[in-house]
Amino acid sequence: MAQSYASGPSAIPLLGETLGAAFDRIATEYAAHEAVVSAHQNVRYTYAQLRERTDAFARGLMALGVAHGDRVGIWSTNTIEWVVAQFATPKIGAILVNINPAYRSSEAAYALRQSGVSVLLVQIRHKTSDYVAIVAEIRAQLPDLRMVAFIGDDAIDTMIEGAMRFDDVYDAAPNVSPDALALRLARTQFDDAINIQYTSGTTGYPKGATLTHHNILNNGFFIGEGCRYTPEDRVCVPVPFYHCFGMVLGNLAIVTHGATLVIPNYAFDAKMTMDAVVAERCTSLYGVPTMFIADLDLPTFARYDCSTLRTGIMAGSPCPVEIMKRVQREMHMPEVTICYGMTETSPVSTQTSVDDPLEKRTGTVGRVHPHLEVKIVDDKGRIVERNVPGELCTRGYSVMLGYWGDAENTALAIDPARYMHTGDIATMDDDGYLNIAGRIKDLVIRGGENVYPREIEEYLYSHPAIKDVSVIGVPDVKYGEELCAWVILRDGAVASDEDVRAFCRGKIAHYKIPRYVRFVDAFPMTVTGKVQKFKMRETSTAELGLSSAAAIVTA
Numbered sequence: 001m002a003q004s005y006a007s008g009p010s011a012i013p014l015l016g017e018t019l020g021a022a023f024d025r026i027a028t029e030y031a032a033h034e035a036v037v038s039a040h041q042n043v044r045y046t047y048a049q050l051r052e053r054t055d056a057f058a059r060g061l062m063a064l065g066v067a068h069g070d071r072v073g074i075w076s077t078n079t080i081e082w083v084v085a086q087f088a089t090p091k092i093g094a095i096l097v098n099i100n101p102a103y104r105s106s107e108a109a110y111a112l113r114q115s116g117v118s119v120l121l122v123q124i125r126h127k128t129s130d131y132v133a134i135v136a137e138i139r140a141q142l143p144d145l146r147m148v149a150f151i152g153d154d155a156i157d158t159m160i161e162g163a164m165r166f167d168d169v170y171d172a173a174p175n176v177s178p179d180a181l182a183l184r185l186a187r188t189q190f191d192d193a194i195n196i197q198y199t200s201g202t203t204g205y206p207k208g209a210t211l212t213h214h215n216i217l218n219n220g221f222f223i224g225e226g227c228r229y230t231p232e233d234r235v236c237v238p239v240p241f242y243h244c245f246g247m248v249l250g251n252l253a254i255v256t257h258g259a260t261l262v263i264p265n266y267a268f269d270a271k272m273t274m275d276a277v278v279a280e281r282c283t284s285l286y287g288v289p290t291m292f293i294a295d296l297d298l299p300t301f302a303r304y305d306c307s308t309l310r311t312g313i314m315a316g317s318p319c320p321v322e323i324m325k326r327v328q329r330e331m332h333m334p335e336v337t338i339c340y341g342m343t344e345t346s347p348v349s350t351q352t353s354v355d356d357p358l359e360k361r362t363g364t365v366g367r368v369h370p371h372l373e374v375k376i377v378d379d380k381g382r383i384v385e386r387n388v389p390g391e392l393c394t395r396g397y398s399v400m401l402g403y404w405g406d407a408e409n410t411a412l413a414i415d416p417a418r419y420m421h422t423g424d425i426a427t428m429d430d431d432g433y434l435n436i437a438g439r440i441k442d443l444v445i446r447g448g449e450n451v452y453p454r455e456i457e458e459y460l461y462s463h464p465a466i467k468d469v470s471v472i473g474v475p476d477v478k479y480g481e482e483l484c485a486w487v488i489l490r491d492g493a494v495a496s497d498e499d500v501r502a503f504c505r506g507k508i509a510h511y512k513i514p515r516y517v518r519f520v521d522a523f524p525m526t527v528t529g530k531v532q533k534f535k536m537r538e539t540s541t542a543e544l545g546l547s548s549a550a551a552i553v554t555a
């Protein structure tokens with residue numbers, strides 16, 4: 001019997017260059033071509049203009065003392081400034097640290113401190129998030145932070161030591177010559193770290209997946225190859241840049257092919273997304289399944305002319321087959337692909353092809369990517385036969401350097417043969433297509449956001465009334481999964497479910513706040529004292545009346 005192992009052959013070699021060098025090469029070749037359109041900011045740059053902006057920003061950072069290897073944090077929604085920072089920092093050998101815009105004070109402080117961010121590029125505000133106030137609150141906890149540059153035109157209401165505006169960085173550029181920038185770029189190696197992205201961990205603290213130029217440049221390029229991008233493509237990216245989906249599957253897949261990036265809004269909005277698709281005559285559209293559902297459910301959807309669309313990417317959480325079929329049919333996206341991966345693998349390991357049979361494009365996560373290897377192993381680490389479930393492991397150029405400053409967790413994730421253990425249960429069919437059957441870890445995927453219960457549990461343990469807590473995922477029609485916290489109160493303590501949620505607001509991201517809170521006297525346990533979360537899920541699903549949602553989600 002064949003084993004569950006596959007490697008991705010390719011006649012196209014890996015790109016052996018830094019992201020800065022690759023960007024300059026592409027910007028020279030497609031100088032007059034439109035590189036990016038930020039619809040909500042009413043800004044358009046050709047590749048020549050984008051290069052001019054990124055070079056000026058890079059020189060400005062150098063003038064302000066940013067050295068090779070320094071960490072530059074970016075805490076922002078989707079803006080033209082995010083794109084400039086993404087392509088400027090690698091030119092000077094800096095490491096861009098992505099901070100989730102939904103983070104509140106405790107999460108942001110941890111990520112910024114743990115990575116040693118010295119320069120922070122941060123949006124002034126977005127919706128209910130006042131980033132100026134949060135930075136002022138946590139500033140004393142960040143000994144390495146020496147400069148803050150705010151993105152936006154509004155006045156900065158709170159004085160913060162070392163604060164300036166994003167545009168002020170450009171003003172410093174004349175103090176560093178283009179030759180000095182070229183020299184810094186030439187000294188940068190493609191195996192250098194370029195990016196840190198925080199993923200929540202079972203230890204209760206986020207882990208900083210550290211990625212190289214080689215990791216994300218090549219992954220972005222081959223994702224674009226999978227979508228068959230050319231310079232004529234115009235790609236609408238409503239997914240967040242702080243995540244690999246927007247930054248790599250989006251920006252890097254697009255730019256490596258000389259195509260045009262279209263940013264519809266700061267954050268996802270179905271109407272603004274579809275407006276941008278039509279106004280910019282987009283040929284490709286991205287989203288997690290819930291975003292495509294929202295697009296399709298717009299009352300005015302029938303009025304949108306989607307005839308320019310042909311492809312796109314659906315990823316981030318399991319895709320319902322019927323939604324995939326509707327996207328292909330009603331949004332005129334017959335070549336839409338599904339991607340699977342994780343931040344630690346840059347992120348994509350498998351992708352469906354536009355040539356795959358319909359059942360493979362709608363019912364699997366595709367086959368292994370070029371230049372990568374995947375295998376499925378049992379609990380003893382031995383490769384299983386085809387169609388037998390086990391843990392999916394990935395090896396190749398895409399595997400991260402490790403978790404920033406965390407050798408212990410790095411060693412647990414990457415084995416001595418350099419395979420990344422995903423923690424996902426998968427099967428490989430006779431044709432090499434992969435299906436994701438479940439998760440070994442307690443990961444909850446809520447609307448495309450990965451949520452690790454232990455992180456929320458660690459925070460709720462600080463509530464004075466809570467003695468013990470266990471967080472699980474329960475079925476939800478809209479988001480796929482929602483969070484449910486089982487809480488054991490201290491003797492004599494009183495609390496309501498709203499008290500628990502109020503304790504979380506402003507301190508942890510909104511999508512991590514449990515929708516359901518159940519007060520109990522004890523958790524179901526094994527004889528060895530381990531919490532039986534599967535029993536908790538079964539009980540909560542039944543008691544909350546979510547059985548019908550479970551049937552839809554697993555169908």
